[in-house]
Amino acid sequence: GAGVSQSPRYKVAKRGQDVALRCDPISGHVSLFWYQQALGQGPEFLTYFQNEAQLDKSGLPSDRFFAERPEGSVSTLKIQRTQQEDSAVYLCASSLAGQPQHFGDGTRLSIL
Amino acid sequence: AQRVTQPEKLLSVFKGAPVELKCNYSYSGSPELFWYVQYSRQRLQLLLRHISRESIKGFTADLNKGETSFHLKKPFAQEEDSAMYYCALLAGTALIFGKGTTLSVSS
Numbered sequence: 001g002a003g004v005s006q007s008p009r010y011k012v013a014k015r016g017q018d019v020a021l022r023c024d025p026i027s028g029h030v031s032l033f034w035y036q037q038a039l040g041q042g043p044e045f046l047t048y049f050q051n052e053a054q055l056d057k058s059g060l061p062s063d064r065f066f067a068e069r070p071e072g073s074v075s076t077l078k079i080q081r082t083q084q085e086d087s088a089v090y091l092c093a094s095s096l097a098g099q100p101q102h103f104g105d106g107t108r109l110s111i112l
Numbered sequence: 113a114q115r116v117t118q119p120e121k122l123l124s125v126f127k128g129a130p131v132e133l134k135c136n137y138s139y140s141g142s143p144e145l146f147w148y149v150q151y152s153r154q155r156l157q158l159l160l161r162h163i164s165r166e167s168i169k170g171f172t173a174d175l176n177k178g179e180t181s182f183h184l185k186k187p188f189a190q191e192e193d194s195a196m197y198y199c200a201l202l203a204g205t206a207l208i209f210g211k212g213t214t215l216s217v218s219s
Contacts, residue, residue, distance in 0.1 A: 003155070033206065042116075042209030043156070056205060079117050091156065100146065101207060103156040 004104035006092050012110045014044050021077045021107045033077050033101060033112030034067055035091040043091050048073060050061075052095075081110075087111045114139050114203045118210035125189050127219045133184040135173075135199030144202040145182040147173055151195045154219060155163075159184075159197070169193070189217045 005024040013019050025032050030051050035043035036059075045059040051072035060067070064082075069075040079086055089108050093101035115138040125131055137143055147159040160168045162175045162182060173184045182199060194217045198208040 031205070035207075040211070042200075042211050043207070045206035045208070048205050059206070100158045100161060102158070103148075105155045 004092055004094050005039060006090075006103055006104035006107050008107060009105060010108050010110075012112060014112050015084060017082055017083060018078065018080045019082055019109065021079075021090050021109070023075045023092030023094075023104060025073065025075070025092070026102055028096070029094035029102075030072070030097055031095045031101075033093040033095075034075070034077050035093065036061075037089040037091055037106070039088070046077070046090075082109075082111045084111050097109070114201065114208055116201050117197050118197075118199055120213045121211070122214045122216065124216045125219065127191055127217055128188050129183075131186045131189045131193070131215065131217075132171045133197050133199075133213050133215065135184065137180050137182065137199075137201050139201055139203065139217050143175070143177075143182075145175060146173070146200045146202070146207070147163075147182075147184050147200050148198045148200055149195050150198070156198070161162050181182040189215075191219060193217050199205075 001028040008021045032049040034046040037043040047067045049069040064080045068079045089106040091106045093103045095101045117136045145162045148156050149159045150156045171186045196212050198212045199210045
């Protein structure tokens with residue numbers, strides 16, 4: 001596709017459930033980023049991949065958050081045992097090396 | 113500490129009026145700064161980056177290292193400029209965003 005694709009667009013889960021969010025970057029983009037955007041805030045960095053290597057995961061808020069990009073293309077962000085504070089929009093971005101990041105539409109996660 | 117501050121949550125102007133969206137940053141290295149825009153029901157998209165020094169949709173932004181600012185300006189606002197604007201700082205590989213300013217342009 002022409003842009004970064006994220007699915008699902010909306011996800012509702014009960015507290016304690018596990019969720020998986022998918023990101024399909026722009027073809028050929030080696031860099032992939034995940035951000036979390038709480039209501040009324042700017043996006044906050046979670047983690048960064050260069051191809052399949054996760055080079056920075058300093059922004060992951062707890063060990064319940066896990067991200068992978070096994071073949072250097074599609075990435076999945078998994079949240080285990082979800083809590084209400086995990087409710088947010090999760091944004092994925094991709095880029096060529098050293099170039100600006102292109103964002104997807106995001107997944108809006110609501111934890112009940 | 114690395115930080116981006118956008119002091120205005122909302123900026124309301126009339127069509128044809130000048131616009132200035134403020135952005136201040138804190139960064140120990142050589143900063144690379146961006147403005148991203150999010151129109152209603154659309155994804156976040158790059159508006160401009162300081163190193164390219166270009167004007168997009170009539171907007172410009174100049175990096176002022178002395179004042180640690182990167183304010184976004186447009187001489188004559190249009191209704192289609194109404195959107196959420198985020199200033200962002202590249203820290204290593206990750207972007208640090210401000211909280212955003214909603215620009216509302218009315219006729």
